[in-house]
Amino acid sequence: MSQNPLPTNGEGHNPLWLACINQISATAELLRQLEEQKVQNEDNSKQKDNDDLRDLNQTLIVKERQSNEELQEARKILITGLSHVLSDKTDIVIKRMGEIDEKPFLNKFKKSYRVDVAMVKAAEMQSSWQEKLSNPEWHPFKVVIVQGNPHEVLNEDDEQLKYLKRSSGGEIYKAVTKALKEMNEYNPSGRYVVSELWLLKENRRASLKDVINFMLQNMNNPKPKPKRKRGLEESSGKSGSKDKYI
Known part of the structure; x- marks a missing residue:
């Protein structure tokens, strides 16, 4: 990259x-x-x-x-x-951990509405679920024992998650639960979105x-200088030459 x-x-x-x-x-x-x-x-x-x-x-x-x-x-x-x-x-990006991806919501509403209307409805629904994630009283996780050690895992029997999956489909469900897991890992007490340095090509922190x-x-990588415009080259009698850095 x-x-x-x-x-x-x-x-x-x-x-x-x-x-x-x-x-x-x-x-x-x-x-x-x-x-x-x-x-x-x-x-x-x-x-x-x-x-x-x-x-x-x-x-x-x-x-x-x-x-x-x-x-x-x-x-x-x-x-x-x-x-x-x-x-x-x-190669490294800043990823907002716990933020719900809006694309699945937009894809859902574009099937039934004009793009401008779909964008508004998608933003409203995404914002509503983002607010739910920020509510400390909602904690759809359960503790399981793995090799003698306790681990928190998503409770897929949670009523709100079951309703979401049933009413909105798998893609939106995946987006919400992915953000929910991120928030539980990176900021379980504050319950707000946090920024993290992310290695994009390996999809990890x-x-x-x-x-x-x-x-x-x-x-020490120098910024490449702007390319000369072809029009300037042609006016100087250098038409046909390739653009070069100057």
């Missing part, structure tokens, strides 16, 4: 993104070191006083929590900072490593 280059200074580097990359890398390295320290503590547990080991583990847990919070904050900064760079033509690689690959 084509990429929109990141803004750079005169030397071809973007100081803000370089600083961000360095901060993320340092935090990730700290997490790696903390994990190694935890493993080492487990190996040495028989040789140390239990109280000392407990205090050390508690310190590591606090540092790990702080580092994870820093990484989450870094993701938010990246989402904001890259919003003007990312598009549906870049982009890791910080993915984002850093994207930034490094595009940081």
